[in-house]
Amino acid sequence: xxxxxxxxxxxxxxxxxxxxxxxxxxxxxxxxxxxxxxxxxxxxxxxxxxxxxxxxxxxxxxxxxxxxxxxxxxxxxxxxxxxxxxxxxxxxxxxxxxxxxxxxxxxxxxxxxxxxxxxxxxxxxxxxxxxxxxxxxxxxxxxxxxxxxxxxxxxxxxxxxxxxxxxxxxxxxxxxxxxxxxxxxxxxxxxxxxxxxxxxxxxxxxxxxxxxxxxxxxxxxxxxxxxxxxxxxxxxxxxxxxxxxxxxxxxxxxxxxxxxxxxxxxxxxxxxxxxxxxxxxxxxxxxxxxxxxxxxxxxxxxxxxxxxxxxxxxxxxxxxxxxxxxxxxxxxxxxxxxxxxxxxxxxxxxxxxxxxxxxxxxxxxxxxxxxxx
Numbered sequence: 001x002x003x004x005x006x007x008x009x010x011x012x013x014x015x016x017x018x019x020x021x022x023x024x025x026x027x028x029x030x031x032x033x034x035x036x037x038x039x040x041x042x043x044x045x046x047x048x049x050x051x052x053x054x055x056x057x058x059x060x061x062x063x064x065x066x067x068x069x070x071x072x073x074x075x076x077x078x079x080x081x082x083x084x085x086x087x088x089x090x091x092x093x094x095x096x097x098x099x100x101x102x103x104x105x106x107x108x109x110x111x112x113x114x115x116x117x118x119x120x121x122x123x124x125x126x127x128x129x130x131x132x133x134x135x136x137x138x139x140x141x142x143x144x145x146x147x148x149x150x151x152x153x154x155x156x157x158x159x160x161x162x163x164x165x166x167x168x169x170x171x172x173x174x175x176x177x178x179x180x181x182x183x184x185x186x187x188x189x190x191x192x193x194x195x196x197x198x199x200x201x202x203x204x205x206x207x208x209x210x211x212x213x214x215x216x217x218x219x220x221x222x223x224x225x226x227x228x229x230x231x232x233x234x235x236x237x238x239x240x241x242x243x244x245x246x247x248x249x250x251x252x253x254x255x256x257x258x259x260x261x262x263x264x265x266x267x268x269x270x271x272x273x274x275x276x277x278x279x280x281x282x283x284x285x286x287x288x289x290x291x292x293x294x295x296x297x298x299x300x301x302x303x304x305x306x307x308x309x310x311x312x313x314x315x316x317x318x319x320x321x322x323x324x325x326x327x328x329x330x331x332x333x334x335x336x337x338x339x340x341x342x343x344x345x346x347x348x349x350x351x352x353x354x355x356x357x358x359x360x361x362x363x364x365x366x367x368x369x370x371x372x373x
Contacts, residue, residue, distance in 0.1 A: 023118070023144045024061045024074055029136035031063040031070060040073045045174050049089055050075065052172030054082035070124040070133075074141065077117045080148040081171075087114040088169040089178070090121060095165060100134055103150070105165070113138050116145035153197040153214055156254065158273035163207075166200035180209050182244060182259050183232060188213055189224045194255075203266060209244075210270055211257040221255045228257075235264075251275065 022037045040058035042050060054077045063070040075090075077083045087103055091112055095105035103114035106128045113120040113134065120141060122134060154167050170176040173186045179198040188194055193216045201208045215221040225248060228234045234257065237245035247267035248257040256274050261267035292300075326334050 022059060022061075023076070023141055024059050024072060025137070025140040028063075028140050029065075029133040031065045031133060031137075034062045034064050034069075037061040040075070045178070046089075049172070049175040049178065050086055052170075052175050053085035053089065054078035054171075055086065068125065070122060070127075072137065073121040073123075075119040075121065077119070079146060080116045080150055083114055083117040083119055084150040085169045085171050085175070087112055087119045088167075089175055090119065091165070091168070093163070093165045097165075098131075100131065100138060106134075114150075115142045116147045118142075118145045151195060151197075153195060153212055154199075156212055156274060157197060157199050157210065158201075158270060160273065161201045161203055161270075163200040163202055166198075168198050170196040170198065180211055180259060182246060187228070187232070189215070189220070192216070192220050192224070194220075194224075201270060203261070203270065206260065206262065208261050208266070208270065209259040211259070212274070213255045213257070215253050215255065218250070218253050221250045221253050225250050225255055247271065249274075 024033070024037050026033045037059045038061075040060040042058075055075060056078055057076045059074040059076075061072050063072060075083075075086050077086055084103065091105050092107065092110070095107045095110065095112065098104040098106050098111070098113075101113050101115060105112050108128055109123060109125060111120075111122045111127045111134055113122075115138065118141060120137065122137070127134070151169055153169065157167055166179075168175075168179045170179070170190075172190050173188070176188065176190075176196055176198065188196060188211075190196075194213045196211060196213045198209060198211050201210055213221070213224075215224065225234070228246075228248065229236065232246055234246045234248045237247075244260040245262075245267075246257055246259050247261060247264055248255060249271050250256075251274055254274065256271050258267040258270055261270070
């Protein structure tokens with residue numbers, strides 16, 4: 001019986017600890033949580049892709065308001081970069097932008113909200129029409145989010161002819177393969193520190209994919225382009241190949257690749273819209289230095305010396321005055337105590353020098369009967 005009670009107590013503590021660590025609220029906007037939160041389940045390749053973005057954990061909970069139900073999943077990533085990548089991966093093309101956050105989208109039965117390193121995924125009937133509930137849920141979870149800048153590679157994508165909602169961020173080959181499958185393995189070079197953004201374009205009635213990959217240095221980007229020209233025939237397509245024709249160019253640290261264009265001219269029309277420039281800025285505050293004249297230097301030297309002398313005089317008087325006052329008020333108790341002061345004498349006078357002479361007063365001492373102290 002005792003073992004059963006101990007086991008029940010331990011299980012209760014574990015449940016309370018799990019609930020305390022949960023980032024999902026117990027209730028919001030009249031929605032009530034049904035049961036304790038649990039870890040979300042994923043299947044490959046979604047699980048592999050989310051781990052490429054740095055997935056560290058997840059929570060899943062169901063909420064009820066009257067006869068309505070709502071399923072909420074909270075994805076937790078290492079940093080805002082991974083959060084943006086996870087949001088980009090989970091977002092479907094049919095989801096419209098929302099003003100709930102900088103990166104938020106929704107469809108009739110699903111909504112996604114990015115908050116730093118956290119991604120909220122909400123599913124339920126007519127989710128898009130209950131923006132008040134979504135805002136309340138976001139407000140409850142947002143304080144737990146890690147803030148920071150998001151990747152801005154998407155800003156270099158040409159806006160002309162781009163299909164809305166088709167741009168996606170990738171940090172690994174599994175995530176990239178979902179949106180652009182033209183090679184196997186890490187053909188782009190994520191192991192070299194690359195990050196990528198993919199988008200779909202509608203050009204001449206055909207769907208064309210544009211891939212932007214950003215590398216740490218221009219040398220890495222140039223090396224990767226040369227390797228792809230050899231291995232994947234970029235800019236020299238094989239008419240008999242079964243994969244889409246690839247065209248690319250390097251601009252500074254960016255490597256741009258177009259897949260699916262019928263001609264090089266069609267690909268160049270898209271590639272030529274990509275421009276990136278490097279600039280060096282100096283944001284430190286500036287000042288103008290003026291050399292003082294000789295008169296200012298001499299006067300400053302005299303004034304500075306005088307200040308130092310005055311400080312030394314005041315400090316000396318203060319130190320000596322405190323010592324003298326203490327010796328008068330407490331003779332032979334604080335400074336120059338006769339029991340601790342030793343005086344070297346040359347014997348030039350017949351009168352010995354005693355420590356008591358420093359005070360000019362007669363001190364009482366205990367004698368042993370011989371007249372000696």
